[in-house]
Amino acid sequence: MKDIKTKSILLVAVLGLLAPISVQGQFLKKLKKNVEDKIVNKASEKTDELLNGEGEKTSAPEKEKPSPKPGPASTNKTSPNNIPIGNQTQKESPEIKDDNIITYKAPNKDFMDVVIQSHKGLPRYGDVYYHRGVTAPTHSKAYRALLELKFMEDLFKDMDRSKLTSYNYADNDLKAKNSNKAQHHLLMLAKDVFSDENMQEYFCDPEAKAPCNFTNAVGERTIVPSWGGTRNNEFAQNRSYSKFIKNHYEALRDWSETFYENGSQVAYFVARGAVAEKYDFKDKGYWIGNIFSIGGDFILHNSNFLAYTENEKTLKNTSKRVFLSVDPTEAKEFNLQSRSPVFVVFKVKVTPHITNTTHVDWEFELESTAMEFYKDAPLTKKMGEVDMRTAKFKD
Numbered sequence: 001m002k003d004i005k006t007k008s009i010l011l012v013a014v015l016g017l018l019a020p021i022s023v024q025g026q027f028l029k030k031l032k033k034n035v036e037d038k039i040v041n042k043a044s045e046k047t048d049e050l051l052n053g054e055g056e057k058t059s060a061p062e063k064e065k066p067s068p069k070p071g072p073a074s075t076n077k078t079s080p081n082n083i084p085i086g087n088q089t090q091k092e093s094p095e096i097k098d099d100n101i102i103t104y105k106a107p108n109k110d111f112m113d114v115v116i117q118s119h120k121g122l123p124r125y126g127d128v129y130y131h132r133g134v135t136a137p138t139h140s141k142a143y144r145a146l147l148e149l150k151f152m153e154d155l156f157k158d159m160d161r162s163k164l165t166s167y168n169y170a171d172n173d174l175k176a177k178n179s180n181k182a183q184h185h186l187l188m189l190a191k192d193v194f195s196d197e198n199m200q201e202y203f204c205d206p207e208a209k210a211p212c213n214f215t216n217a218v219g220e221r222t223i224v225p226s227w228g229g230t231r232n233n234e235f236a237q238n239r240s241y242s243k244f245i246k247n248h249y250e251a252l253r254d255w256s257e258t259f260y261e262n263g264s265q266v267a268y269f270v271a272r273g274a275v276a277e278k279y280d281f282k283d284k285g286y287w288i289g290n291i292f293s294i295g296g297d298f299i300l301h302n303s304n305f306l307a308y309t310e311n312e313k314t315l316k317n318t319s320k321r322v323f324l325s326v327d328p329t330e331a332k333e334f335n336l337q338s339r340s341p342v343f344v345v346f347k348v349k350v351t352p353h354i355t356n357t358t359h360v361d362w363e364f365e366l367e368s369t370a371m372e373f374y375k376d377a378p379l380t381k382k383m384g385e386v387d388m389r390t391a392k393f394k395d
Contacts, residue, residue, distance in 0.1 A: 096135070100119065107254065110194070110247075111252075114146065114193065116138050119345065119379055125269050125350070126295065126298060127295035127297075127377070129378055129379075131378075139193070141188070141192050142193045146189065146193075147259055148360055149186075149189065150253075158174075158178035161245045164183055164238055164241050165179035186244070189252065202244060203228075205228075212229065227244070265349075267300075267364075269348045271295055272296075272341055272342070274294070274339050275289075275337065275339060276288060281328070284327065285323055286323075286383075287322070288323075288324055289321040290319075292315070304353070314393055315391075318393075320394060324342075324373050342373055343374040345371070347370070351364075366388065370387060
């Protein structure tokens with residue numbers, strides 16, 4: 001029996017030597033792969049043992065793991081891309097602690113909450129401050145659009161609710177123009193306040209092979225070209241628009257009515273000025289200039305400041321500088337130089353002024369005569385105050 005096995009092995013060896021070189025190569029490759037697979041599998045087993053803290057233990061039959069206990073469902077919703085809703089980034093961002101915001105709660109799950117910056121619990125208008133990763137994301141466009149939805153009543157009275165309106169400027173048809181404008185306004189508003197699920201439903205092409213992405217690199221909503229997810233299919237656009245009107249338009253209108261409940265809003269207007277010259281050791285303070293000349297204009301612009309007193313008119317209409325008294329010791333800590341930015345805060349009352357059916361101006365008057373001066377945009381380093389009634393100006 002032993003001789004037969006030996007002869008069989010020799011026969012296989014001889015046939016192997018007599019086989020063509022290509023066959024030998026295939027045989028050796030297969031043999032090599034089998035050996036490599038065994039090595040990889042063995043290495044994987046050892047790695048698992050080390051990572052699980054089991055050392056060199058021999059493997060034992062795995063016991064059946066108990067089923068997880070039922071618990072409350074997670075409140076962290078995800079989008080169709082399996083990305084957390086409201087944070088369209090693959091990596092989980094650290095939670096931002098920002099107390100200087102106001103959150104306007106959405107009326108239902110079809111919309112997102114609207115957040116704007118605040119100061120002392122009131123809306124912050126004018127020059128706003130945003131530092132990625134430090135300040136909370138805001139929805140300034142959505143906030144403004146909701147206000148306009150409330151106050152541009154005549155515009156939305158002309159809006160066709162059954163189908164989208166095409167407008168040719170050569171026709172000079174005011175009602176068609178207003179309808180087209182109002183529909184575009186709703187398109188932009190829906191883009192900014194819709195939930196992620198509704199964004200997919202109303203603005204993603206039904207024939208798209210993958211869920212659409214509606215956020216840019218910093219998590220802001222991108223512009224959507226049209227209802228229905230395509231410019232080329234008029235029927236899909238009208239279906240999407242008419243469905244929106246039926247299911248969501250009234251909810252949006254009702255939500256807009258909760259803003260400026262009495263037709264006005266008390267807020268803080270932040271203007272950015274600058275140190276006009278070095279510290280005045282004689283009068284002990286700084287001369288601040290360029291107030292109203294530079295900075296942002298969220299909702300409010302200095303041109304719509306309703307100035308009544310002579311000092312208010314001087315501040316609005318001239319380039320004169322205003323004096324801020326600052327103790328020399330504090331001035332040394334502030335270390336301000338000529339042209340250093342200074343943020344001036346006014347408590348104001350804001351009212352809408354409808355100039356025409358398609359535009360709202362936001363006028364404001366002083367609610368308090370105190371002007372607050374801050375060294376920094378977040379408004380944490382207060383330098384002092386000036387009473388508008390006794391403010392000192394110079395050219």
